Amino acid sequence: MIYLILMLMSLFTPKGYAEISPVYPMRNHQSDLTRQFEYRLGEDHLIYLRSLDRENAKTFAGGDLKADPKALEWHLFDEVGYPYKKSFFKDKCSLLNEGEYISEIAVASEQLIAVSNTNKVFMYKPTVLERPITWSDELGSPFSNELYLPAKRRSWSFSCSVRDKDIRRVDFIDPSERVIYYSDMNGVKFDFGYTATIYVLLEDGQRIVYWDTGLPPSFSRGFLSPLNGTTQGQSISAAGSTIFISALDSTNKLRFFTRMYDYEINGACPGLTYTYQVKPNLDSNSETVALGFGERKLPLEGWREHAVTNIPEGHLSSQVSIHLTGQGNAARELRIQGTDVANRRGYYFKRIDDLNWQFQPDERLDVMTQAPFPYNPQAQEMGKNYSGQVIKAKTPEFQIELHSFHPFLTAEEPCILSVNYKGETANLNLHCVDGWTLVSHTKYHEDLIGVQEGEPKYLQATLVLTPEQLNTSQNSLIHKLIQENFLPYHEQVNSIQLVADNGNVYLSTTDGELKLYFSRSLSSSELDDSFYLKRARAVVQLEAPQNKEEVLKLIHKNKEILNELTEIQDQYRRDELRFLMEDLCVVLARPMASVIFNFEKDDPTYKKAVEDLKKPLKNQLRTEWNNLKKDNPTFQMSKDMLEARILELEELYDGYPND
Structure with a gap:
C-alpha cells in the first residue's frame, strides 16, 4: 500500500524532487515561491508548479489563473514546463534552440524568469492585457532584443514592484505581493508603476548590475557593493525592489546588508520629479502620490547593515533569501541559512526593521559554506581619483580634482569635487545617477561600460552644498568662488552631465556655463585586469x-x-x-x-x-x-x-x- 501511494505521488512530482510540505523556505534558482504557488525546476529541466491554496487550488493557463483541484500536486507549468511561443503549426512551440535547456528560474509576483544554459533570459509576463500570453525571448524597451545574464556572475535575483492600472493586469497576483508604493526619505508614499528587475552580482563581488523591462536589453547599469565597493558580495536575493546581500569585508567578516533600489526610485527615471530638499512636516500617513506627480526625495537610504551579534559565530552561511510580507518599505522578511547552537539545520529570520534574529529548524536545508568566494585582497579599489582642469567657468583660475569616483556611483554615495583656489580648498558633494540611453550591447556590456577599452558611461548629477558652503556671509576667497561658479547648481536636480570612464570624465552643466575635464592614468594592475x-x-x-x-x-x-x-x-x-x-x-x-x-x-x-x-x-x-x-x-x-x-x-x- 505504501509503495502504491509513493508511486502515485511520483506521477505529480518533478523528477529529482520528493513531495515537500511545507514549502521550501529559501529562494534559489531551482526552487522559488510566492504566496499562491511553489515553483520547481526538475532534473529534466522542465518547470513545475503546485498551488499552495488548499481551499481554492488554481494553476496557470495562458497567463490566467484557472481553478484545478489537482493543482495541489506538482504539475508542469502552463501545461508544458518550458518557454514557448505560438506558431502556425503548433500552439506551444518551444523557444529553446537545439541543445538549449532551462538551467535556472526565478519568480516575483507570479512573473517567471527562466535562464537557459546559454545564459539567455526568457520571461513569462502575465501583466500584459492580451490573452492567452506566451513567453518572451526578446526583452527591453523601447527596442527589444535578446537578453543574456552575465556569464561570469556570483549570484542573481528577480524582483517586481507593481501598481494597479488600466494598462496592465494584476488580478493574478496575491494582494500582499502587489508592491504598490514606497516611502521616500521625506516619508511620502509614492506609487510604483511597473518595475520588474533582474539584479546580478558580478564575478568580482563588488558590482551589482541590473536590468528592468522598461530599459534597453543589457546589464550596463549598476551600483557598488556595500561600503563603496570595499566589501565582496557572496549572495543576493531581491523582493519588492529591495536587495539583500551577504558580503565579506577586508577582515573576512561575513556581514549582511539591504538596500531599496530600482530605476523608478533611484533618481534617474525620465518623467519623474526628484528633489534633494528635506521636507520634514509632510504627512507620512496620507494617500499615495500617483506616478508622475510630486517630488521624490533623494538620496535614498542606501545600504543598511543588519547586525548578527545575537547569532553565535560560525553558525551562519552566506545563503540569503528575502520575502514580501505586505505593503511599505518595511514589509520584508530576511532569512539566512545556518545552524543553531545545537547544530540543527535551518535558517535565521527577522523582519527588516527588527533587531534580533530568530531560528527556524529545517533539516531539509544543507549546511552551506560560510563564504564560497574568499576575500580577494588584490581586488581593484572601486573609487578613483582624477586630476582636473577647468575648460569653462565664470572664474576659471581655480584648480579642481575629482575624488572617489566610479561610473556605477549612485545618489547615495556622492563623489567629491575638490576645489582649490589661491591656497584654500573646499570639497563639494556631487550626487550621480544613471543617464538614460538607448545603448544595449547583447553580451559583455557589464564589463565594457565605463572603461576606456569599451565605451564611456553617461551620468547625470546634482551638486549639494553644505550649510557652511551656502553661507553668503563668508568672506574667504574660496567661498566667493563657490558662490559665483557652483551655487547656481545647488540642488538643481540632474543639472550636471557626465560622460565618464576609468580614465576620463567630462563634466558640463545643462546651461553650458561650467565645463570641467578630469583624467587619470590606468595602473599596470588595471591594464592586466x-x-x-x-x-x-x-x-x-x-x-x-x-x-x-x-x-x-x-x-x-x-x-x-x-x-x-x-x-x-x-x-x-x-x-x-x-x-x-x-x-x-x-x-x-x-x-x-x-x-x-x-x-x-x-x-x-x-x-x-x-x-x-x-x-x-x-x-x-x-x-x-x-x-x-x-x-x-x-x-x-x-x-x-x-x-x-x-x-x-x-x-x-x-x-x-x-x-
Whole structure:
C-alpha cells in the first residue's frame, strides 16, 4: 500500500524532487515561491508548479489563473514546463534552440524568469492585457532584443514592484505581493508603476548590475557593493525592489546588508520629479502620490547593515533569501541559512526593521559554506581619483580634482569635487545617477561600460552644498568662488552631465556655463585586469606544451580566443553604428512626441520624459560618434600578443619531426 501511494505521488512530482510540505523556505534558482504557488525546476529541466491554496487550488493557463483541484500536486507549468511561443503549426512551440535547456528560474509576483544554459533570459509576463500570453525571448524597451545574464556572475535575483492600472493586469497576483508604493526619505508614499528587475552580482563581488523591462536589453547599469565597493558580495536575493546581500569585508567578516533600489526610485527615471530638499512636516500617513506627480526625495537610504551579534559565530552561511510580507518599505522578511547552537539545520529570520534574529529548524536545508568566494585582497579599489582642469567657468583660475569616483556611483554615495583656489580648498558633494540611453550591447556590456577599452558611461548629477558652503556671509576667497561658479547648481536636480570612464570624465552643466575635464592614468594592475588583456593573457600564459599534439591544441586555443575577441570588437563597432542611427532617429522624432504628449492631461509622466531625454539623447549622439572614431589600444595589444604567441607556437610545431 505504501509503495502504491509513493508511486502515485511520483506521477505529480518533478523528477529529482520528493513531495515537500511545507514549502521550501529559501529562494534559489531551482526552487522559488510566492504566496499562491511553489515553483520547481526538475532534473529534466522542465518547470513545475503546485498551488499552495488548499481551499481554492488554481494553476496557470495562458497567463490566467484557472481553478484545478489537482493543482495541489506538482504539475508542469502552463501545461508544458518550458518557454514557448505560438506558431502556425503548433500552439506551444518551444523557444529553446537545439541543445538549449532551462538551467535556472526565478519568480516575483507570479512573473517567471527562466535562464537557459546559454545564459539567455526568457520571461513569462502575465501583466500584459492580451490573452492567452506566451513567453518572451526578446526583452527591453523601447527596442527589444535578446537578453543574456552575465556569464561570469556570483549570484542573481528577480524582483517586481507593481501598481494597479488600466494598462496592465494584476488580478493574478496575491494582494500582499502587489508592491504598490514606497516611502521616500521625506516619508511620502509614492506609487510604483511597473518595475520588474533582474539584479546580478558580478564575478568580482563588488558590482551589482541590473536590468528592468522598461530599459534597453543589457546589464550596463549598476551600483557598488556595500561600503563603496570595499566589501565582496557572496549572495543576493531581491523582493519588492529591495536587495539583500551577504558580503565579506577586508577582515573576512561575513556581514549582511539591504538596500531599496530600482530605476523608478533611484533618481534617474525620465518623467519623474526628484528633489534633494528635506521636507520634514509632510504627512507620512496620507494617500499615495500617483506616478508622475510630486517630488521624490533623494538620496535614498542606501545600504543598511543588519547586525548578527545575537547569532553565535560560525553558525551562519552566506545563503540569503528575502520575502514580501505586505505593503511599505518595511514589509520584508530576511532569512539566512545556518545552524543553531545545537547544530540543527535551518535558517535565521527577522523582519527588516527588527533587531534580533530568530531560528527556524529545517533539516531539509544543507549546511552551506560560510563564504564560497574568499576575500580577494588584490581586488581593484572601486573609487578613483582624477586630476582636473577647468575648460569653462565664470572664474576659471581655480584648480579642481575629482575624488572617489566610479561610473556605477549612485545618489547615495556622492563623489567629491575638490576645489582649490589661491591656497584654500573646499570639497563639494556631487550626487550621480544613471543617464538614460538607448545603448544595449547583447553580451559583455557589464564589463565594457565605463572603461576606456569599451565605451564611456553617461551620468547625470546634482551638486549639494553644505550649510557652511551656502553661507553668503563668508568672506574667504574660496567661498566667493563657490558662490559665483557652483551655487547656481545647488540642488538643481540632474543639472550636471557626465560622460565618464576609468580614465576620463567630462563634466558640463545643462546651461553650458561650467565645463570641467578630469583624467587619470590606468595602473599596470588595471591594464592586466582589463577585458581584452585578461582574456588574452589567460591563454598566452598557459604552461608550455610538452609534445607536438599539445602544441597543436594550444595553437587552436590561441586562435579561438583571438577570433572571439576580434568578433566582440567588431560587433561593438557594428552596434555603435546602429546606436548612432537609432539615436539620430529618436532625436529627430522627440519634438513631435513632445507635441503629442502636450494633450495628455491626466498623466504628465510622458510629456516630462520627452523633455528629460532632450539632453541625454544629444549627449549620447556625440558619444556614439566619438566611439566610432576612437582606437582601442588594449584590444590591439591583446591581438598583437595572441598573434605573436601563435607564430611562436607554429614555429615550435614546425620544429617537430614529421610522423
